[in-house]
Amino acid sequence: MIGKTLVIVGALMAGAMLSGCSPIDTQTAMVETHLTPRDKAMLALAPPEEWSIPIVRNHVTDPTGEAAGTIVVDTSAHNLYFVLPGKQAIQYKVATGAEAYGWTGRATIGHMQEWPQWMPTASIMDRWPEFKVYIKHGPLAGAYDNPLGARAMYLYDGSRDTLYRIHGTNEPDEIGQAVSSGCIRMRDLDVIDLYSRVHIGTPVVVK
Template sequence: MDSRHGFVAVGLALALAGCNAVGAPRLPDPQLSGRDAQFMALVPTADVGAAYERYLVDFKTSEPPGSIVVDTKNKFLYLVEPNGKAVRYGVATGQEAYGWTGRAVVGGMQEWPRWIPPKDMLERWPHLQPTADAGGLPGGPDNPLGARALYLFENGKDTLYRIHGTNEPEKIGQSVSSGCIRMRDIDAIDLYGRVKIGANVVVI
């Protein structure tokens, strides 16, 4: 985890970037084919509001291009681009009791990942035990991990936190998850196509 000063610096950058989507270009959706086109025709859709659409925005940060910065307070994820720019996505974040902040790296990436309920979730919701016993839920339109998942690692170990799609897009902009960062599936697909294994992730 970075120093407090590092997080303050990132926070100041976010404060400047949070409102600057006015007049910023909205980025087009990625082109879909194969399984993506088949599944995306079946996933739920929702109007998330203009603020949570995908934009190219001005963004000043010391993080190198290719890094991901998540602003849990304002519900934005920024993918740092060269020349003081970032791609900004709307997200849903963890409820206060389950929120996570810190530094990590992208240690794994999967398309339409299988979902296995984690232990802490099984303790809260025992009705999910049959899903875990069956080896999880295969990837698809009904899977809560959505179209893509980025697996966050810290010091070489899986944190069990993810950046992933969602089958509940109406909750983008809210604090609803068990700590993971949720995105609209189309945004998760877009981010997946831009990110590489080993990318830095800062969650504040």
């Protein structure tokens, strides 16, 4: 566990050095992630390559013009911004929907879950019939290798679930690409950090 923690810290430091913006201090970033004992146990099981990709999380001047407390996803740049007071924002790198499956619009967070279960949607099962096994066996339990990762924030249009999520990932090498079925994927440490900053009703803009 100590070894894995040191690797996590190293990844954070590498991300800071590679970024051209103002990187969040490594120790601060580790505190901001609010890792629970379950988080630490789950993440310690993740394969080493999970931490070989630098985490780039930056404080930047807000480019969105949205109100503080808003999540804004720039799908073309694969960036997610959490808007802070004083025209500042935290910028995270994300994976977005593939061209045929992307979604844009305004929504709010209607539900939040730590280490969520994953049940493939009907459209996913149509595209990948092998996932129909979950109809019989039920959802995949929350774990480090679950496609939803460490956290999920469910996007709602009023009281209607849009079926789109902001969530973690078990494929961190795809961050920065347009590869998902429409959802917004984040590195697990980043999604834990964002999750700690938002609440039910947080506005979300995807453009």
